Amino acid sequence: MAASQSVDPIRWRALFDQAMARIAGRFRRVEPRATARAYLLGLLSGVERKNCWRLAEQAGHARPGPMQRLLRSARWDADSVRDEVRAHAVDHLGGDGGVLIVDETGFMKKGRASAGVQRQYTGTAGRIENSQVGVFLAYATGRGRALIDRRLYLPEHSWCTDPERRQAAGIPNEVQFGTKPRLAWEMIAAALDAGVEAPWVTGDEAYGQDPQLRAALEARGTGYVLAVACSIRVRINSGRTPIRADTFADRLPKAAWHRQSAGTGAKGLRYYDWAWIHIGTGEHRHLLIRRNPTTRELAFYLCWSPTAAPLAELVRVAGSRWSVEECFQAAKGQVGLDHYQVRNWTSWHRHVTLAMLALAFLATVAADAAPDRPADPHHHTRGSNPISLTVPEIRHLFTAVFNPPVVSPARLLHWSNWRRRHQATARHSHYRRRSAHEASG
Known part of the structure; x- marks a missing residue:
């Protein structure tokens, strides 16, 4: 069975060593370098709660001190390691049609001492909760997906203007308030400056509604398919009076809708009805509308590209937005992205960066182990051949591969x-x- 032959412990060890070798030079001393390796192995292990206490126990340490120092006071730069995580993901997952995806996720916290924490809405809970919010950048291609950058959102009034609170949480003086779309643009620009080949950006309404983000992408020559609210007003066929997107959608004839797949989900191809219309004065500017065939629910996207793009390409980019949700699910469920018990600004970035590296490693193994897929997406193989290795399955097997004592x-x-x-x-x-x-x- 071709797929089962892709489980190669020797190859997995080599890929892990490559990932560690990539970040080794970012640690000045051998002790934190060795602790970082143990920390990463702990994140990839089956430990239920991946905090410093449990990771130290998993590593065979007598105390959690080395793990805590790694996050708190050891001399290493989390942003430099982040750069290596990004490069590692692009090197192993890169391909034509790469998409950068911006989104945020919440981290439920108690108290008020953790950097950036306050009562705020988070999609993680679906309501207002006491939480931290991280804005993330994901990179997705046909080979896989990974988180490649992160920013901890710092609320303006409760944190940015409170010097004592900032000092207690270790927030650097140079860190100032930035809206979530602004943080997203900083990460996108950094990725493009680093040479990441991604002709497209996508994100949900929180980012699509921001005109400054859209303008920055256009100035950079990077195409986008960004979700917007149904109430957004657009000019159709250079008309003088803008109309609501949902009003226009109601007027579309049956022939305007085209059923296409937005990509593969857990239950197979995700089919929706799609319509698109040229808007504004730009040659390659469109309103894209998605309709659920069953519920008739609508979703809207503003699209721009420096050159002509067919409907199928816009649909592909819109569908790739779910990749970041899959990243969050895997990062929290498999490598403990939200398991930290730290309050300090630096400690948060260090833990999250190492969790991103663990996730990127799993994505690398999945891409490396994937068998050749048939060209026809509707092709089904009968018999007992297993599906390709998934990130959760790889993480489950990894502990056995490394044979812990x-x-x-x-x-x-x-x-x-x-x-x-x-x-x-x-x-x-x-x-x-x-x-x-x-x-x-």
């Missing part, structure tokens, strides 16, 4: 005692602070 009962007991002692200390401190507060009240 069996943990002795004595070491398990040592870590249990260590955790419970520190939890007792934390509980005592909490009770003491609460009693003092109640007494003073």
